[in-house]
Each structure stands twice: as structure tokens, then as C-alpha cells.
Amino acid sequence: MKCLRHEQEAVGVCAWCGRGLCRQCGDWSGAARLACSEGCAAALARHERALEMVLEKSRQTARAQAVNYYLCGAVSAGATIAAWFWLPAPLLMWFTGLTALVLLLSGLWLDRVSRKMKL
Numbered sequence: 001m002k003c004l005r006h007e008q009e010a011v012g013v014c015a016w017c018g019r020g021l022c023r024q025c026g027d028w029s030g031a032a033r034l035a036c037s038e039g040c041a042a043a044l045a046r047h048e049r050a051l052e053m054v055l056e057k058s059r060q061t062a063r064a065q066a067v068n069y070y071l072c073g074a075v076s077a078g079a080t081i082a083a084w085f086w087l088p089a090p091l092l093m094w095f096t097g098l099t100a101l102v103l104l105l106s107g108l109w110l111d112r113v114s115r116k117m118k119l
Helices: 038-086 090-116
Strands: none
Touching: 038 090
16 A cells, blocks of 8 residues: 555555555654544544543443332332232242342443443
């Protein structure tokens, strides 16, 4: 592959448009990604900001879902206790108890996953 501007062999590729860059054209100052122009660098920066925003929203959504699981698990646990006292039906108690356990464990797992998400 040849350089975008020179007839030299390309040693890098623009991360946005995929054009070849030689040692003279690329910004080799330690940037995470190479860009062939200011336009491509700006597009890469916009893209990175958009990805960070999507990750942050995903993390917030996961935390909200974890809280929802906790609340539903607490309601199911309360239904289990109510079934114990008012409706001595073993099947109902087992069902609501296991549902509460599954919901609470799902909330714990989702909360843990949301805390491990990298930004």
C-alpha cells in the first residue's frame, strides 16, 4: 500500500478512512490512533465520545435493571411470607420463594456486571 500523499510505502493506516500513511504523514507522537487529516481526527474524536456515551447509558440501564430485580425479589419474598401465614399452600410458597431467590440473584449479578463495565 502506498502513502496517501507520497509515493512511499505506507507504514500505518488512518483509523477513520483507511488510507495509507508514511512516516512523514502520520502523527507518530504516541496517539492511540492515526489520522490522515484534521477531518478524520475530528470524526474519530466524535466517534469516541459517542461510544463513551453509549457505554455510560448501558451502565446506567444495567444499574436500573438491578434495582428493579431487587424490588421484584423483595415483593416475591413478601408474597412467600404472606403465603406462609395466610395460604398454607406449599406449591405457592415454593414458587414465590424460588422466584424471589432467582430475582435477587439476578439483581446481584447485574449489579456486579454494571460495576465492572469499563468506560
